[in-house]
Structures are given as structure tokens and as C-alpha cells.
Amino acid sequence: MPAQGADTLETRAIHQMKGTKVTTTAPSTSTSTPLRSRFQWRVIDIVVASVIGVASGLIFVVWNVASSPALAPFAALLPGLQAVGGGFWLFAGVLTALVIRKPGAAIYGEVVAASVSALIGNQWGVLTLVSGLTQGLGAEIVFAAFLYANWRVSGAVLAGAGAGLAMAITDLTIWYVGAEVSFAIVYTIAAVVGGMLIAGLLSWLATRGLAATGALNRFGAGREIAKRV
Amino acid sequence: MIPIAAVNPVAKLGAGLIVSLFLIVTIDWVSATTALLLELSIIAFMGIEPRRFWLRTLPVWLAAPLTALTIMLYGRYGGDVYFEFLFIRISDGSVELALATFLRVLAIGLPAVVLFISIDPTDFADGLAQRLRLPDRFVLGALAAVRMVGLFLDDWRSLELARRARGVADRGRLRRVAGQGFALLVLSIRRGSKLSIAMEARGFGGDTPRTWARESRWGAAEWITLIVGLLIGVAATVVAVLTGSWTFIAR
CATH class of the missing domain: 1.20.5 (Single alpha-helices involved in coiled-coils or other helix-helix interfaces)
Structure with a gap:
């Protein structure tokens, strides 16, 4: 009984x-079904994506303060050119996606980084999360368009461009509404170029560097490098 | 005194977003001024120490005139043109837009920052997972990583001391910061991998339904916070529409 x-x-x-x-x-x-496990998030994926997001968020905090004086000469050279420095707010999503290689990684990494930036305190408050979401989405769409199979430099650079475009659209609607068309065009091009170089290329180089140290041995990004050596 | 610190962070986030949404769709000085006056009168009763308030909102006070300056120099022109040089064109239209931008950045930025001053990451995570029903594995993973920030700072100091001991700390500040940042990233990913094994060993990410140690409360105060946000947004919009100055951003 x-x-x-x-x-x-x-x-x-x-x-x-x-x-x-x-x-x-x-x-x-x-877990034998390959498609299912390739797209499924393990606990280590979540924790390491969070760690990368938080670390990126701390870099955002530094850049939040440093960006205005650092980008002032660019703005003086050609109005809108300052958006090229926006790449330092865009790399979190691309870097997280390149390391984790899972659907949603770009959005997750960028949103976590934006949350840290907002929680520590910046001039955009709650709207930092909106920016994080759109910028992450911009990179995510590119990775999704390649069916989460292109983790080479081309995918990284294009994802950076996507994030840059998303940033330009967000900034031009929220902050620079009254700007002239020429300003908007320069801003958009600068944001895309900055996204490609800083968020795309730099993140790709950082991922390779991380893989070379052996820190990514439990990830696809790390095993690929190990095979090549 | 308004006990804003005790309000659920999700409600604060919601209220901030609601106010922003109403102000984002328009670019005019009337709606921004109305919202700003209402916000400041509420913030005055929140009992935030003046020093803390000015310190945290300082970036907004700096960003507002800078953004306005950009719009004044490169904004859409109209009416009399006062000054023209290369891309710069200051006119009646751009001055008006700059004034609207200045007030708008303040009206959007101040409540957004003030509402975030008192948010504790743990309360925020509890609210996101229990109230907004975001996936708990992700929310708690992010919270675990946020809790590692203190360790990051310790690591940074250790790295600095190690480099000094090796005699490589004095060469090129920028290069040193970049190299040290990369080392910190490697350390933190290693630590994250270890942490994930520890979390999994204790059942994190398993199939059993999660229970919560701290309940994220939602009551009258949370609804009032959201309604106040809504009222500010509606009041600003109504006043602007009545005075005929409400201007859609994509005209």
C-alpha cells in the first residue's frame, strides 16, 4: 500500500x-538527431553567451563615456561619420554568435550587453534595450539567412553590416529625427562600414584568437581551429 | 515620498518604454515640454538624493545639447537661413527642430535613467522570468554572468599586477588595455565553462519545472507605475495635438 x-x-x-x-x-x-542538437542550446552555451554578453556590456560602458570625445573629430570632418564608431556597440551580438553558433545567439548576446550597459547607467536608460534588440536582430537576420552555417569571415562581416544598418535605422528614428537626408545617408553608410570592420572583422579575429587559446574547446568554433592545427 | 525602489523592475521598464513610445513618434517641443514637466514633478517626489540624481543623469544633460547641436547644424532647413558653411546650414527650421530635439532627448532620457537607478539585477531577473515568462535558463544564466562582474574587476587587477611584475606594463597604454581585455575574456570564458558544469551538476537546465526562491510580486503599485507612464504619454500627445504642433517623425 x-x-x-x-x-x-x-x-x-x-x-x-x-x-x-x-x-x-x-x-x-x-541527442543523435544532428539537426536538433546543432540548434539546441546547452547549459554551457547559455552561460558562456551570458559571460561574453556581460563582458561586452562592460566595454559598452567604457565606450558610452569615451565615444563622444573620441568621435567628435569624425563628426566635424563629415556630419554623420561618427556612426563609424558605433561598431563598438555592435560587436557583442556578432561575437556571441560566432562563438556559440546557435539561433538567437546574436540577439541574446547583444541584449545581455545592452542590459548591463543600462543597469550600470547610461544616457539612454530603458531605450538601450530597444537598441540592443534591434542591433542584435540585424546581425541575427544575416546569420539566419545563411541558415546558421556560415561562420567564416564573410558571414561575420555581413552580420556586422546588418547590425550597423539596424543601428542606423534605430538612431535615425529615435534620436536624429529632424536630420537632413544627406546626414541620414552618411550616418547609415558610416554605421554599416563601422559594423563590418569593428563588429564583423574584429569579432571574427577575436573568435579565432579565443579558439587558439583553447578556451573554446567545448564549442564548434574551438574544435574547428584544433582540427586545422 | 514615492517608494519607487520597491516597485517591480518589470513595471519600471514598462513605464519607461510606454513614455518613450509616445515621445518617439513625434518631434515637437510642446509634447516634449509637457512630458518633461510631468516627469520632473514626479521625480521630485521620488526621494532620490540630489547628488545621486545629478551624477546618474549627467550623461543625459550632456547628450541633449550635443544632439540638439547636431540637428541645428545638419537638420532639415526652412525659413530664413542664418549661416551656411559646407554641410552646415543653420535656419529657422533647424533651430526649431534643435529645440524640440533638446527637450525630447531630456524627456525620453531622464525617466529612462531615473527608473533604472534603483534596479537590482536579481529582482530584475526574477521579474523577467516570473512575470514576463522569459525562458528561465537564459534569464538565470545572464544573472549568473552579471554576478561575475565583481570577479572581472578582481581579475583585471591581478592581470595588471602580473604584467607589472613581468615588466611589460609600461609600454603603450592602448595596446596594454586591448591585450589585457582579451586575457580577461579568455579567463571569463574559462570560468563560465566551469560555472556551467557546476550549475548542470546541481540540476540547472533539467526537465523538472523550476520553483522560485524569491517571488516577483505584482500588485497595485506596479499597475499604478504603468498607468502613470501611460498618462504622461497620453497627456503629452493630447496637449501637442490640441496646440497643433504634434508632428509625425516620418512626414
Whole structure:
């Protein structure tokens, strides 16, 4: 009888779980299906993506303060050219995606970095999260367009361009509304170029460097390098 | 005194976004001024120490005139032109837009920053996972990483001391910061990998439904916060429409 009592408790607990829970347990135990495991986030993916996001967020905080004086000469040279420095706010998503190689990694990394930047305190407050979301989305769309299979330098640079374009659209609608068309065009081109070089190329180089240290041995990005050596 | 610190961070985030949304769609000085006056009168009763308030909002006070200056020099022109040089063209139209931009940046930025002053990362994560129902693995993973910031700072100091001991600390400041930053990233990824194993060992990311140690509360105060945000946005829009100055951004 006591055994049966325990049994009913257990079955009740199972019934309390959602139906979806039961279905998700089945594929997670059989990780042999390649497509499923390639797109599924492991715990290490989540934690390391978060760590990269937070570390990037700290760099954002430094750049939030340093960007105005650093970019003033660019703005004076050609109005809108200061957007080229925006790349230092765009690399988080691309870098996270290049390391983790999972759907949503670019959005996640950029949003975590933006949250850290907003929590520590900056001039954009809540809207930092909006920027983070759109910029991450810009990079994410590019990686998705390659079906999450292009992690080479071309994919990284194009994702950086996507993030730059997203940043230009967001900034021009939220902050620089009354600007002339020429300003908007220069701003957009500068943002895309900055995104390609800083967010794209630099992130790709950083990923290669990280892989070479062996820190990414548990990720696809790290194993690829190890094979080549 | 308004006990804003006790309000659920998700409600603060929501209120900030609602106010911003109403102000983003228009570019005129009336809606921005209305919102700014309402916001400042509420902020005055929040009991924020003056020193803390000015320190945290200083970037907004700096950004507002700088953004306005950009618009004044390169904004859409109209009416009399006062000054023209290369790309710069200061006119009646751009001066008006610059004034609107100045007030708009303040009206959007000040509440956004003030609402974020008192947010604790743990409360924020609890709210995001329990109230907004964001995936808990991701929210708690991010929270774990945020909690590592203190360690980052310790690591940074150790790296600095190590470089000094090796006699490579005095050469090229910029290169040193970049190299040290990369070393810090390697350290933190290694630590993150270890942390994830520890978390998994304790059942993180398993199939059992998660229970929460701290309940994220949602009550009258949270609804009031959201409604106040909505009222500010609506009031600013109504006043601007009535005075005929409401201007859609994509005209």
C-alpha cells in the first residue's frame, strides 16, 4: 500500500507537468538527431553567451563615456561619420554568435550587453534595450539567412553590416529625427562600414584568437581551429 | 515620498518604454515640454538624493545639447537661413527642430535613467522570468554572468599586477588595455565553462519545472507605475495635438 501511495504521488506530479514538458524530454535524451542538437542550446552555451554578453556590456560602458570625445573629430570632418564608431556597440551580438553558433545567439548576446550597459547607467536608460534588440536582430537576420552555417569571415562581416544598418535605422528614428537626408545617408553608410570592420572583422579575429587559446574547446568554433592545427 | 525602489523592475521598464513610445513618434517641443514637466514633478517626489540624481543623469544633460547641436547644424532647413558653411546650414527650421530635439532627448532620457537607478539585477531577473515568462535558463544564466562582474574587476587587477611584475606594463597604454581585455575574456570564458558544469551538476537546465526562491510580486503599485507612464504619454500627445504642433517623425 505505501508503495502504491508513492506511485500515485509520482503520477500526479507527472500529470501536473505540462504536456509539452513530456514531449521535450524525449528528443533531449536522444541527442543523435544532428539537426536538433546543432540548434539546441546547452547549459554551457547559455552561460558562456551570458559571460561574453556581460563582458561586452562592460566595454559598452567604457565606450558610452569615451565615444563622444573620441568621435567628435569624425563628426566635424563629415556630419554623420561618427556612426563609424558605433561598431563598438555592435560587436557583442556578432561575437556571441560566432562563438556559440546557435539561433538567437546574436540577439541574446547583444541584449545581455545592452542590459548591463543600462543597469550600470547610461544616457539612454530603458531605450538601450530597444537598441540592443534591434542591433542584435540585424546581425541575427544575416546569420539566419545563411541558415546558421556560415561562420567564416564573410558571414561575420555581413552580420556586422546588418547590425550597423539596424543601428542606423534605430538612431535615425529615435534620436536624429529632424536630420537632413544627406546626414541620414552618411550616418547609415558610416554605421554599416563601422559594423563590418569593428563588429564583423574584429569579432571574427577575436573568435579565432579565443579558439587558439583553447578556451573554446567545448564549442564548434574551438574544435574547428584544433582540427586545422 | 514615492517608494519607487520597491516597485517591480518589470513595471519600471514598462513605464519607461510606454513614455518613450509616445515621445518617439513625434518631434515637437510642446509634447516634449509637457512630458518633461510631468516627469520632473514626479521625480521630485521620488526621494532620490540630489547628488545621486545629478551624477546618474549627467550623461543625459550632456547628450541633449550635443544632439540638439547636431540637428541645428545638419537638420532639415526652412525659413530664413542664418549661416551656411559646407554641410552646415543653420535656419529657422533647424533651430526649431534643435529645440524640440533638446527637450525630447531630456524627456525620453531622464525617466529612462531615473527608473533604472534603483534596479537590482536579481529582482530584475526574477521579474523577467516570473512575470514576463522569459525562458528561465537564459534569464538565470545572464544573472549568473552579471554576478561575475565583481570577479572581472578582481581579475583585471591581478592581470595588471602580473604584467607589472613581468615588466611589460609600461609600454603603450592602448595596446596594454586591448591585450589585457582579451586575457580577461579568455579567463571569463574559462570560468563560465566551469560555472556551467557546476550549475548542470546541481540540476540547472533539467526537465523538472523550476520553483522560485524569491517571488516577483505584482500588485497595485506596479499597475499604478504603468498607468502613470501611460498618462504622461497620453497627456503629452493630447496637449501637442490640441496646440497643433504634434508632428509625425516620418512626414
